[in-house]
Amino acid sequence: MxxxxxxxxxxxxxxxxxxxxxxxxxxxxxxxxxxxxxxxxxxxxxxxxxxPFVDSHLHLDSTLSLGLPRLNQTGTLLEGIALWGELKPHLTAEAIYERARKLCLWSIAKGTLAIRSHVDICDDRLLAVEALTQLRAEMKPYIDIQLVAFPQDGFLRHPKSAENLARALAMGVDVVGGIPHFERTMDEGAESVRRLTRIAAEHGLRVDMHCDESDDPLSRHIETLAAETVRHGLHGRVAGSHLTSMHSMDNYYASKLIPLIREAGIGAIANPLINITLQGRHDSYPKRRGMTRVKELRAAGVPVAFGHDCVMDPWYPQGSHDMLEVASMGLHVGQMTGVEEIKACFQAVTSAPAEILGLEGYxxxxxxxxxxxxxxxxxxxxxxxxxxxxxxxxxxxxxxxxxxxxxxLVTLGAVPKFIDFTQGGLKTL
CATH class of the missing domain: 2.30.40.10 (Urease, subunit C, domain 1)
Incomplete structure (x- = not known):
């Protein structure tokens, strides 16, 4: 039975x-x-x-915090980071937990049953780690949550990041994160990648780095991440998130870089809603779209997933955690309107992120x-x-x-009809 x-x-x-x-x-x-x-x-x-849908890149610790302590007036990435810095001293583990739990209910309603969430470890109290490890355990019967130790203020830039990372891993965080383009120099960004991948290799953990979330074509930390992935034998266990500088790189360099990513077995995670919103802010016209080279990466055999990234927080005032909205934005920004390309956008919020996250039984x-x-x-x-x-x-x-x-129900004269907007959906009473 x-x-x-x-x-x-x-x-x-x-x-x-x-x-x-x-x-x-x-x-x-x-x-x-x-x-x-x-x-x-x-x-x-x-x-x-x-x-189920899989969100491969989210920030549960900041979700639904829109307006705290104030709204982002410019809508920029840097003002969002500054706002988060203003909010940190006022955070409580209880408030983080309640907002994140509410978001998880939205996620379940939208059919999203797996989330990889980055969690800021540059709050030395590690309140977000405390709140989200508790939430992960309580929501396990309903939704799978992976947590990434994310040094929001820079692994080398923030004085206690190394100590906080060790504490976060001891508290049960699943994945090692980073943000090399936010370090003070390119050299320090590359050094942060080397240190963080070494730590991940020593602990047998996966890696997911915010990498080159910039319009600067010379932000090339994904190259270092690929090299260190190979060096430490982390093939298939590493993701590069955002990778938006690739949208501004010249084709010659990209033709060298993409095979390196493929050789290292790195998964790429684009965030269409946020990439199109935050990138190109210094452009007048023509204005860059900002999302990474999804078509070219897929053509080279690199698994590409789409993440939601933000829901009603200092960086993005919209969203309901609908991964089909993310797929739709990826379709439009990436100009992926061929039949197989649209199907690939659906895969980017289902099977592709499941592969990158290593979900078992999916x-x-x-x-x-x-x-x-x-x-x-x-x-x-x-x-x-x-x-x-x-x-x-x-x-x-x-x-x-x-x-x-x-x-x-649409009534035209004496003939009421139900419509549901599907291709074959028209029913007369």
Whole structure:
């Protein structure tokens, strides 16, 4: 006996009329016309069932802090950093926890069941580490959270970063982070990469660095990160986040750099909402878009994920933690409007970040964890176009969130019609 069956589902790879049988929190069967029964069955009615969305780059410690202590009047990255510095002395572990927990509820409602969050370790009290390790443990039945030790003020620039990093790792932080372009000099940025990758190798940990979040084409710390990844044998365990300077580099240098990234097995994490918002601020016209070279990286075989980065905080006043909104922005900024390119944008918020984060049991296959999302859409392309409703969100075989179908009653004369904006969605009463 199965615990749950989802009938007549369309899968992201295009397979249709699939039944998904779930037992003991795992996918036990995946085939058409499954001859089995379960206490609960959900009719997908031909709509898309996908593994959950994955946010590979977020800042849970600052989320939902918009307006504290004041609003970012210029909207710039540097004013956002300054604002966070003003807020730090007034932070409490309780306030960080409550905001982050609220965001996790939004995430679950949007079908995002895995998050990698950077956590600032340049507050010497490590309140955010305390709050988010507690939250990670409490939310584990519902959402997977990885924490990155992030020296927001610079690993070498902040006097206690090394000590704080050691404390954070001892408290259970999962990943070593960095921000080399925020160090005082290029040399110190490169040195921070060397030190941090060595620490990660010694502890057997993954690495995820804010790297070259700049319009400066000479910000090339990803090159050092690739070299140190190879040096320490960290292939497949390292991510470079943002990489926005690549958008400003000349093609010759990029043609050298991208193969180095591929050789090192580094994953790239772009943040379309924030990259398009914060980059190019010093430009008049023409104005740079700022997002990294997603097409070229993918063509070279580099896994590319999209992150949300910020939700209503000093750097970004918008957002509801909808990864389909992120995919849509990535599609537009990257000019990825070909059929396969749009599908790649869907993968950038599902399977690609799952690979970069090393999530175990992720996917749609027998034996995978039964973490699934039923969307009000026929396929990944329609899901992005509509920011499709998450009709059912399933965690380890249990439905943990439901949303009513979205439809609007339009009355023209005496003929009322329901529309739901899907390609085939028009129903007459």
């Amino acid at each position: 199965l615990d749950l069956i989802i009938r007549n589902a369309t899968l992201p790879d295009g397979r249709q009329a699939q039944d998904i049988g779930i037992s003991h929190g795992h996918i036990a069967a995946l085939q058409p016309a499954l001859a089995a029964q379960a206490p609960r069955e959900i009719d997908a009615a031909g709509q898309l069932v996908t593994p 996917g749609l296959h027998v034996g995978a964890q039964a973490n699934l999302v039923l969307l009000q859409a026929a396929d990944p392309i329609e899901a992005i176009r509509l920011r499709a409703e998450r009709l059912h969100v399933i965690r380890r075989g249990a439905v943990i969130a439901q949303t009513p179908k979205r439809e609007t």
